[in-house]
Amino acid sequence: GLSARLDASVHLKREDLLPSFSFKLRGAYNLLSQLPGGAPSSGSSRHLRVKSASLTASALEGRRRVLGEEHKDTLASMSNMGIILDDMKDYEGALGYYQQALRVQEKVLGKTHPETLDTIMNMAITYGDGLGDRVKEEEMYRQALDGRERSLGKEHEGTKNCARNLALMLREQGRQDDLQKLLTAYPSIEEDEDWDSETGSIEGRPDTPPT
Numbered sequence: 001g002l003s004a005r006l007d008a009s010v011h012l013k014r015e016d017l018l019p020s021f022s023f024k025l026r027g028a029y030n031l032l033s034q035l036p037g038g039a040p041s042s043g044s045s046r047h048l049r050v051k052s053a054s055l056t057a058s059a060l061e062g063r064r065r066v067l068g069e070e071h072k073d074t075l076a077s078m079s080n081m082g083i084i085l086d087d088m089k090d091y092e093g094a095l096g097y098y099q100q101a102l103r104v105q106e107k108v109l110g111k112t113h114p115e116t117l118d119t120i121m122n123m124a125i126t127y128g129d130g131l132g133d134r135v136k137e138e139e140m141y142r143q144a145l146d147g148r149e150r151s152l153g154k155e156h157e158g159t160k161n162c163a164r165n166l167a168l169m170l171r172e173q174g175r176q177d178d179l180q181k182l183l184t185a186y187p188s189i190e191e192d193e194d195w196d197s198e199t200g201s202i203e204g205r206p207d208t209p210p211t
Contacts, residue, residue, distance in 0.1 A: 091130035112151040141166040
């Protein structure tokens with residue numbers, strides 16, 4: 001269960017039984033992310049992370065029961081659980097929630113919907129940065145890039161960011177032929193001021209609405 005996964009006692013609140021009928025996550029995760037210098041490494045950081053995971057899990061359980069698995073708010077909670085668990089370095093747990101969200105998004109929204117592609121991007125980052133699975137990382141990036149090219153176009157910033165992440169992965173692996181093909185298709189990557197330096201890094205996860 002979630003308590004064992006987080007090594008903490010997690011209690012889920014049945015908010016769907018309350019008169020207020022509220023499923024609000026009051027910014028715990030967003031607050032953590034916005035702290036000066038990022039999230040602290042002290043015990044308080046873990047407390048906030050566990051609390052955030054507990055609140056999001058509670059919201060997800062209530063939304064599944066009352067709104068249904070295919071509702072946009074339920075899907076947002078699934079994605080947020082993935083992000084929180086990834087941040088806590090529970091990469092397998094994060095992928096589990098991303099995969100749940102992706103299965104429903106592909107069915108309800110379609111395979112090239114921006115939110116579906118955001119989930120695939122999140123999975124690529126978790127596979128690569130978290131699990132070190134470069135094969136799956138590339139597979140996810142290419143799937144997301146293909147979808148964004150078809151739905152958003154090559155000039156959209158979201159498409160360019162995805163191409164840049166893939167390019168950074170290829171450069172890190174020394175795959176010059178594959179990298180050159182991508183740079184030819186996306187010349188804007190080399191125009192990035194960080195591209196020729198060692199500071200170039202994978203773009204962050206797509207924005208996810210707070211739950």
